[in-house]
Amino acid sequence: MPYALCFLLLMIGLYCAVTKKNMIKIVIGIMVMEYAVNLFLIMLGYRLGGIAPIVEKGDLESGAEQIAASFLSASVDPLPQALVLTAIVISLGSLALMISICIRTYEKYGTFDITQIRRLKG
């Protein structure tokens, strides 16, 4: 059920990116889509009542095998968290590039409205 809500958020972002006329609103739509995918990835690894996947020195006292079993049965999945870190960095780079293109376009055309930025046709 939460997965379907994530997909709904993705669709809302897609609707915003496709139908709006202001360039900044299109960029915001793309960012909403990115947030939806990151949220989906984190929810994949979640386990109800799980602990954070960090092992400390105190846990090692009782020997490696026992902590492995109790850790595995209680912690959330750390791999999607690493994937989300990478995806956030990538979307940061992409957002910086999009904003600088918007600024330059505003300087050249004088407007943010994409229906008036249509020199390329055919």
Next chain:
Amino acid sequence: MKGMTIIVKTISSWVKVLIFLFGIYIILFGHLTPGGGFAGGVILASSYVLLMLAFGRKFAEENLSLPVASKLDCVGALLFAAVALVGLFYGAASFFWNFIHQEYLVGTDYEFNLVSAGTIPLSNIAIGLKVGASLFLVILVLSIFRPDMSGNEKE
């Protein structure tokens, strides 16, 4: 970009050092607690952004100017590549091999301390340097470029 009032300037000149220190803490303990290179680098960049907001862009630019930030960025990336490549030259080892952990500091004595886990803290430091420098560079460049409506640009 102008600066702000005297209260903001005074407080932020104390607080920015704390933010910088916190960023270094997050980078250095990246293999033990959450955080690591990227999050620490963002915090480092935000201390310089605080400087820019409180004192004005020109002051921050004299502190860490555009060519210096650009070169720090490249040095950080090259350091990361160097750490990865050194693993290639240890006998039959491969790229990114954790040579410190496997060859030099072996044993459970060396786990869960600050100096442990081999090449991971070195990679974290390189990434933190690069991310901090490049985020500051992005915000600096976006604030330099301020076109008027008449078409002139303030550089």
Next chain:
Amino acid sequence: MSVPLPAFVAVPLVTAFLLPIFGKKGKAVATFLANLATISLLVLAVSSIGQSGVYEIGKWSIPLGINLVLDGLSSLLLLAISVVSTAAMLFSTRYMEQYTAKAKYLSLFMLMVAGMNGVVLSGDIFNLFVFLEIASIASYALVGFGCEHEELEASFKYMVMGSIGSIFVLFAVALVYGNTGSLNMAYISKAIQSSGLNAGLTFALALFIAGFGLKAALVPFHAWLPDAHPSAPAPISAMLSGVIIKSLGVYALARVLFNVFGITIQTGWILIVLGLLSMIAGAFLAIGQWDFKRLLAYSSISQLGYVILGIGLGGLIIASEANVAWASLAILGGLFHLVNHAVYKSLLFLTSGSVQMSTGTRQMKQMGGLAEKMPVTRATCTIASASIAGIPPFSGFWSKLILVIAAIQAHLYWVAAIIVFVSLCTLIMYLKVQRYVFLGELPESLKEIKENRGSMLIAMIFLACLCVLMGLLLVPGLRFNILEPAVKVLMDGVSYSANIIGM
């Protein structure tokens, strides 16, 4: 194996970060280093023909760590990428003098090459996504490099559509991880074979086709390409049209559909229909264009339709368990057309850049009679146009003939008829280019132009020679080493996983 695989990614990355240190004073040193890097990549790619292997990064064994895989399809694409990037880098030493900030251009170019090499070599599906994004973001920045009106608009349009495609791919990767529990392509393939496709995995397959189709400019998703390719500087247009839409789009689609999910009759038909739509729409829209580079961009859409049609036809024949020899012929036609198109479309874009640098315009109505002023450009453009239109001794004819024979053998006669008809349309559009640009009357304003010199000519002549020699790829000696291993990888399909895990 003798060639360390991370070198393909590490050499361009290190060069990309080394170049901005030189700044404005050391522009000559920076250009020399960049050319050295692309030539060394070409040498490495040629020396890795015929080898295959798995390289585990950090010596972490396979389901725990990331691995790089070199097999026949990867080495074919690595060869294509390095040839086109060497030629484009040689061309841009002279061409980019008319732009400022050359060191940043060179480092973005190197990042794009590093990203493409990473996509082709990756054995892990999230690693493929990360390198896809590196190459895409570098190409968004390069399309808008000149910062004029049209370039910024084209770059914004390309960027929005490309980002939406990448987000679809990431969502599909997340769905695949959720359903199979692993990110390594060999392990995912094993899990899908043993458990079959459920609703989540079918949805992930649809999202993969949409996302990679956006990157490859297949017809419902092609709207960015006719704006982005003409506005980019000429060597970047050559790279975009020659290798990026192939390695980020077609290679990734083929890898995921054939080796990971396993090809079925429905996916084979989807590929065939998309290929046919691209061929027809691209050809019709190209004939009416008067802008030189925009015509070339629409013709790219049409030619890429041939490649997807060949691969889809082969997949359909494999999935319906008919005669396997015809499937390998269809895939051979598709992959050979991919390599051909990389070489001659990039040569065409480089000649259009040379024409633009001399005459200052891209509109064919303002040109004419350039044949006597620019002889080398005219000769190379004629060779490339003859190849792409499919005139017999050149290589384009052979790849189209193989596709027609494969379509007839699969009893899809209407597909073969459409292939022949679109080839006729391609011939018409290139005759139009030759007539309006090179033959005819020289207009008054262009009486003083001269031929371009130096590295631009070397790059064009290098690609033209390759164009002529490509017909020799069907000679049995070269075919067994270069094309057959690539075909075998796609024919093996899901036994890719047995090869990787067994190594």
